[in-house]
Amino acid sequence: MNTITVEALRAWSSDGLQWLLKRPRQVIFAVAVAALVTAKMRHASARRERRKRWAKIGKDVVVLHGFPRGRLTPNTSPFVIKLETYLRLAKITYVFDDAEPIGPKGQSPWITLNGEEIADSQLVMEALAKKYDKNLTSWLPKEEQAIALAFNLMMTEHITWGLRVWRYVIDRGEQLRKCSKLDSLSEYIVYSLFPYIMKRRTWVQGMGRHKEKEVEEMLRQDIAALSHYLGRKPFLMGDRPCEVDCTLFGYTSQILWNYNGSPYVKMVREDYPNLEAHHNRMRTLLYPDWDELCLGAAGE
Known part of the structure; x- marks a missing residue:
């Protein structure tokens, strides 16, 4: 058998x-x-399991989800720095988590708050402003609120794409790789795949269709407009920082620290130095732990 x-x-x-x-x-x-x-x-x-862990952090504590900390800046994304700066300026309790940097809309940053997921840095700020009564622009006259909104959109919808052209198309992710702490797979994605993907996206958006010098001149006009409006004021809209200062800080942080070799470093440092002064002012005010955040990411 x-x-x-x-x-x-x-x-x-x-x-x-x-x-x-x-x-x-x-x-x-x-x-x-x-x-x-x-x-x-x-x-x-x-x-x-991640959501269970986040739920245990505490009621009304914002969990800020973003890309891992950078070597030279708390983050290599202007949007993540923008939102984290707003949380600090508004004195909203939060914790940072990079376990799941991409949110439900395929963007970074995003937040979870009391089990709710909210994506897009601007929508997050608006939602938090309502919940915590932290509208940091409400003290401005309506005309100046409109100016702040226009500057915010200029940075997030125009300067963003110009900087992406330099970071991914011209530099091909080299500086991003140097200022990030990445594992081998992530480094391969940033160094090899992102330039290809972002080149296509910038072409579809339109900024990538222009010559390098044309893009540079477009951004020079944007940066000059910010500098001229800032003038000798401590902050963009006057004596007090507001949401648009968080956005500006997010972009100057990238240019000054993570865009070595780009023409925009010279613009901010030499041609329009009041923007660097604004950056330093915001950093001193809101990031006493800047070096600790960056050194921790670098493993030093």
């Missing part, structure tokens, strides 16, 4: 192997599907 069973098993195994060998595509497809399903299950499980 045992002999028959063993022989039957051998025959079945041989026939099964022959069947598999004759259908390599089907086998590869089945293995790939199984691997994908397993990966998705693990991802979903890890995602649930």
Whole structure:
């Protein structure tokens, strides 16, 4: 009986192997599907565990999700620095977490607050302003609120794309790689894939269709407008910092620290030095732990 069973098993195994060998595509497809399903299950499980951990942090504590800390700045994204600066300026309790930097809208940063997920830095700031009564521009006359909004949009919708052209198309992610602390896979993505992806995105958006000098001149006009309006004031809208100062600080942080070799460093430091003075003022006011944040990311 045992002999028959063993022989039957051998025959079945041989026939099964022959069947598999004759259908390599089907086998590869089945293995790939199984691997994908397993990966998705693990991802979903890890995602649930992260949310359980965030829920234990405390009621009304903002969990700020963003890219990992940078070597020279608290973050290599102007949007993450913008939002973190707002949280500090508004004195809203928060913790930083880089376990899941990309949010539900495919953007970074985003937040979780009491189990709710809110994405897009500007929408987050508006939501927090309502919840905590922290509208930092409400003291301005309506006309100046409109100016602040226009400057904010100029930076986030125009300067952003010009800087992306330099970072990803011209520099091909070299400076980003140097000022980030990345594992080998992330470094490969930043150094090899992002330039290709962002080049296509800048082309679709329109900024990538212009020559390098044309983009540089466009951004010079934007930077000059910010500098001229700032003038000798301590902050963009007067004696008190507001939301638009958080945005400006996010961009000057990138230019001054993470864009070495770009023409924009000279613009801010030499041509429009009041913008660097504004950066230093905001940094002194809100980031006494700047060096600790950066050195911790660099592992020093």
